[in-house]
Amino acid sequence: MDDLAGFLRTRRSRVDPAAVGIPTGSRRRVQGLRREEVAHLSGVSVDYYVRLEQGRATQPSDQVLDALARVLALDETEREHLHRLACQRRRAKVPGGRVRPELLRVLDLVADGPALITNHRLDVLAANRLAGLLYGRPVPGLNTARHLFLEEAERGLYADWETCTLDVVGHLRLAAGKYPEDPRLASLVGELAMGSERFRRLWARADVRARTYGRKAYRHPLVGLLELHQENFALPNEAGMELVVLSAPRGSPAEDGLRLLASLDTTGPTDTTGRTGPTDTTGTTDTTGTTGPANTVGTDNTAGPTDTADVPAHPTRSPR
Numbered sequence: 001m002d003d004l005a006g007f008l009r010t011r012r013s014r015v016d017p018a019a020v021g022i023p024t025g026s027r028r029r030v031q032g033l034r035r036e037e038v039a040h041l042s043g044v045s046v047d048y049y050v051r052l053e054q055g056r057a058t059q060p061s062d063q064v065l066d067a068l069a070r071v072l073a074l075d076e077t078e079r080e081h082l083h084r085l086a087c088q089r090r091r092a093k094v095p096g097g098r099v100r101p102e103l104l105r106v107l108d109l110v111a112d113g114p115a116l117i118t119n120h121r122l123d124v125l126a127a128n129r130l131a132g133l134l135y136g137r138p139v140p141g142l143n144t145a146r147h148l149f150l151e152e153a154e155r156g157l158y159a160d161w162e163t164c165t166l167d168v169v170g171h172l173r174l175a176a177g178k179y180p181e182d183p184r185l186a187s188l189v190g191e192l193a194m195g196s197e198r199f200r201r202l203w204a205r206a207d208v209r210a211r212t213y214g215r216k217a218y219r220h221p222l223v224g225l226l227e228l229h230q231e232n233f234a235l236p237n238e239a240g241m242e243l244v245v246l247s248a249p250r251g252s253p254a255e256d257g258l259r260l261l262a263s264l265d266t267t268g269p270t271d272t273t274g275r276t277g278p279t280d281t282t283g284t285t286d287t288t289g290t291t292g293p294a295n296t297v298g299t300d301n302t303a304g305p306t307d308t309a310d311v312p313a314h315p316t317r318s319p320r
Contacts, residue, residue, distance in 0.1 A: 004085040005055040010206040011072040042067040060086055077210045084177045094182040095239035099126045113247040120175040120240030121185050133261050149196040159217035169202040170209025223257040
């Protein structure tokens with residue numbers, strides 16, 4: 001699904017020859033650097049570099065990888081990705097998807113903003129009440145990559161749709177390098193490539209991104225524009241899982257919007273089956289045995305990106 005050879009080819013095509021001191025002329029037909037130019041600048045033989053790009057050379061040394069990263073002007077995320085792709089014998093085990101009860105209690109503590117727990121495939125494993133209200137549907141079982149590319153064709157909910165697509169593809173590229181033997185991830189990538197022309201184009205670029213924080217804007221059909229701040233927290237001892245928290249600055253229109261969004265839920269919290277009912281102040285029991293009225297839970301063993309039947313049904317009107 002992802003390989004060192006393809007990554008080297010795409011990175012080589014991005015480098016401006018003039019930036020590394022190579023004169024350009026009208027007869028130059030190669031976009032970026034030639035193979036022999038990369039080899040010369042990296043201090044390796046042309047034959048060896050050609051074999052790297054053809055997938056015939058394995059296990060390059062750290063010194064070679066560092067030299068290639070320097071010549072190809074890789075950033076820190078890309079450099080780590082390059083080293084990971086080269087370590088073919090040290091494949092990371094595909095992580096499970098069980099959410100610990102303690103993490104669900106953490107979700108309960110996030111009361112003023114949407115919060116979700118996702119895995120490396122961007123499956124939502126658990127979410128708090130405001131996250132469900134933001135998406136207008138039961139969130140556990142939702143795959144945010146599929147939602148972005150295949151279900152939000154009109155770009156309604158995501159105000160910065162194009163930026164979101166860059167982030168999601170970059171994240172999935174990183175995941176593919178770390179978990180190349182994950183069949184469900186491979187199936188998700190295939191599904192997105194079949195259903196979205198933009199995903200195909202972005203995936204072919206082989207760009208990688210590690211988004212840990214930043215602006216995230218939503219256009220909700222009932223409360224309007226919500227310009228939020230997103231923080232991604234990698235969960236310790238939970239490989240591939242992240243706690244994603246969205247917040248609004250104090251006194252901002254987005255904070256007012258979140259308050260309005262919370263007040264619109266007059267029928268009580270939505271559970272994992274999509275039913276609504278009066279709020280139960282004594283608490284509800286989730287699928288993991290944890291008690292709490294606020295969060296909903298999905299398990300990675302029952303819902304995943306390769307089985308669209310497991311994704312909760314769409315509402316009559318998709319959230320925009």
